[in-house]
Amino acid sequence: MQLPVGQTKILILQGDITEQDTEAIVNAANSSLMGGGGVDGAIHRAGGPQILEECKQIVARQGRLPTGEAVLTTGGSLKARYVIHTVGPIWRGGKNGEDELLAKAYRSCLALAVKYGIKSLSFPSISTGAYRFPKERAAKIARTTVVDFLIDHSFEELRFVLFSRNDLELYERVWVKLANCS
Numbered sequence: 145m146q147l148p149v150g151q152t153k154i155l156i157l158q159g160d161i162t163e164q165d166t167e168a169i170v171n172a173a174n175s176s177l178m179g180g181g182g183v184d185g186a187i188h189r190a191g192g193p194q195i196l197e198e199c200k201q202i203v204a205r206q207g208r209l210p211t212g213e214a215v216l217t218t219g220g221s222l223k224a225r226y227v228i229h230t231v232g233p234i235w236r237g238g239k240n241g242e243d244e245l246l247a248k249a250y251r252s253c254l255a256l257a258v259k260y261g262i263k264s265l266s267f268p269s270i271s272t273g274a275y276r277f278p279k280e281r282a283a284k285i286a287r288t289t290v291v292d293f294l295i296d297h298s299f300e301e302l303r304f305v306l307f308s309r310n311d312l313e314l315y316e317r318v319w320v321k322l323a324n325c326s
């Protein structure tokens with residue numbers, strides 16, 4: 145599914161984040177930046193050791209990455225030139241600032257992309273795997289945060305890459321509702 149928000153093309157598709165040819169892809173990392181499972185594992189496997197090397201240098205310089213923040217490394221051998229690593233919140237029932245932290249993670253990635261002049265960026269569904277954030281709630285936060293950010297900024301393309309058919313359909317429902325309201 146494709147829809148415009150201002151000057152920005154939003155593309156929602158089912159696929160593997162590591163195969164995207166956008167200028168940057170987002171990694172759903174953890175604060176250690178030392179890799180893990182899910183998206184994180186897939187990105188480090190596909191991108192090679194250079195990504196981890198840069199992550200180690202970042203942690204040596206500035207310490208662990210707080211939840212909601214983002215940093216940039218090379219894309220190593222990925223098609224994407226850069227990886228933006230962010231840390232989403234672990235779901236703990238919803239009363240511990242999870243919604244705002246998830247929004248902050250999306251905003252931090254977008255702000256870093258602007259800072260580096262990145263014109264196209266792919267997002268996974270941050271926090272909805274190992275971190276167990278409820279999927280529909282997360283999809284709405286992703287949508288609202290991105291649409292708000294696009295009031296003052298534009299990209300050539302923002303992609304949401306969903307791993308499963310169910311997640312794709314959920315995202316399509318959430319974004320179609322928005323299109324019908326605007």
Ligand code: APR
Pocket residue numbers: 159160161162172173174179180181182183184185186232268269270271272273274275276277305306307308311
């Ligand atoms: N491409 C796109 N989406 C993927 C891929 C992939 N290759 N692999 C998994 N996903 C999906 C999952 O189905 C889930 O919906 O990405 C979403 C996020 O899941 P996780 O990767 O588990 O990320 P998160 O919930 O943010 O948990 C982060 O998991 O692996 C660790 O180091 C990581 O500790 C951190 C935690």
